[in-house]
Amino acid sequence: MNSLMEAWCDRPGHQIVLTRSRAYQSNDQAWVEQKNGMLVRRVVGYQRLEGLEAAQVMSELYGALRLFTNLFQPSFKLKTSERQGARIKRQHHPPLPGTAGRDSQR
DSSP: OOHHHHHHHTSTTOOOOOOOOOTTOTTHHHHHHHHHHHHHHHHHOSSOOOSHHHHHHHHHHHHHHHHIIIIISOBOOEEEEEEETTEEEEEEOOOBOTTHHHHHTO
């Protein structure tokens, strides 16, 4: 990051906290990019989008995509993990959409 970008982030009234990856974990960003980038690339594609109009459309799209992915796409969580020699056997809870927990509380 250059000094101009750092100054822009530190301007009064717009404090943007600068963070870094974990120490000695140079590949952290690749994992985040793999998880989020796949979703964005699948929906938007690989072409370059420029301009204010494209940014506004993308903002609306990402808002809807975020809700759809987090609330309606099934995801599963790890239940147990046990080592069997060199292998690790993992068992997961059944996949549930994000709305399942809220519906059961009513």
